[in-house]
Amino acid sequence: MIDKLEFFITLARHQHFGRAAEEAGVTQPTLSAAIKQLEEQLGVSLVQRGSRFQGLTPEGERVLDWARRIVGDARTMREEMRAARRGLSGHLRISAIPTALAMVARLTTPFRERHPHVTFSILSRTSVEVLADLDHLEADAGLTYVDNEPLGRVTTLPLYSERYQLITAFNTMFADRDSVSWAEVATLPLCLMTPEMQNRRIINKHLTEAGVEPSATMESNSTIALLSHVLTGKWASVMPFDLALLGLSSTLRAIPITEPDVSHRIGLVVPKREPHTPLVAALLQEARLLAAELPII
Known part of the structure; x- marks a missing residue:
């Protein structure tokens, strides 16, 4: 059957x-x-x-x-x-929101050092798709927001807090500042994630709370596309600090956004099932070790 x-x-x-x-x-x-x-x-x-x-x-x-x-x-x-016979091996499928992709290697790299016979697939997904992949047995684990929208029947392990930076080129407006407000961010030509992304909904919410109308002059579901536009010096973007670090070069600056200084929690989510598969159980253990290293504010 x-x-x-x-x-x-x-x-x-x-x-x-x-x-x-x-x-x-x-x-x-x-x-x-x-x-x-x-x-x-x-x-x-x-x-x-x-x-x-x-x-x-x-x-x-x-x-x-x-x-x-x-x-x-x-x-x-x-x-x-299989794990009882051969030790831990197999394939782990991880669905992650785009802004968490920069952090996945901090899970998979030490995991593979402990379990060298495990391979990985990592797919970029919206937060809704992450949960759907888990529900449909198309992913073993996900990385997504854990404090902003309903998650349903999953086991959640918070890992770190996502904080936001204005990413802009040198010699542009606000490039010499130590911080900017959300209202000031709204005055720039912004390239942002597409509306179905929870990251975009979060940014829209904070812009609205600052009393400005959220808008973007370019939208993409690819962070590479966003960074490539910022590199022209004609656009700016809003990204989490860890993701911004991947794209920073000598021509870009990451400026903290304050007034208010906000953060949202990112965590590992897995199906709410006991017992977990050996691979998922081992991934949860690795995530606990990582969470102990990362500040959650």
């Missing part, structure tokens, strides 16, 4: 029999037959059928919740037995 449940999860994710079969590595008739057998075993219809996929039935939605739990537990069991 586990294989059939995995097929069902894949179908629910793609909402298309052909694409789901392709990901699962089987033919479409094989996948369709597996879903039909699952329906017969459970005694309910799971999929609204027509000439194409039309969604899940109410019973299918409920079975999907159970399928994710059962498949997640089965994967945990397999990984635990």
Whole structure:
């Protein structure tokens, strides 16, 4: 039944029999037959059928919740037995908000030194996508904001506080300042993250609280694109301090934004499931060590 449940999860994710079969590595008739057998075993219809996929039935939605739990537990069991036989090995999938990407190496590097047979995938995601990846079993862990918007059913480990800097070129307005206000930031031509990013919603909130209308002359979901525009000397941006350090050069300055000086917590989030897989349990332990080194204000 586990294989059939995995097929069902894949179908629910793609909402298309052909694409789901392709990901699962089987033919479409094989996948369709597996879903039909699952329906017969459970005694309910799971999929609204027509000439194409039309969604899940109410019973299918409920079975999907159970399928994710059962498949997640089965994967945990397999990984635990593999770790017992061979030591910790496998692949960790981490979804991270763009502003936390600069910090991921501080987790993965010491982790790999302790567990050299583990490999990683790190994907840039919005905060909503991070939670969806965990829920859909497409990621093992996430790095996201933990104090600003609802997180749902996850285990959370705060790591550090994100503080904001004005990133601007030398010889531009405010470049000689030790700090700037949010109201002053709003007077500059800003390139900022796109609106679906929680970082952008946070920046908009602080600009609004400063009594100015949030606006951007360029938007991107890539921090590289933002920094490349700032390097021209014609734009400015707002970034967390740690991320800004990656892009700083002799031609850029990072100036603390005060009035008010604000911060938001970033943390590791993993599915709320006990026991965790050996890989996730080890990652949580590594995160605890990192959290002890980083100030959370």
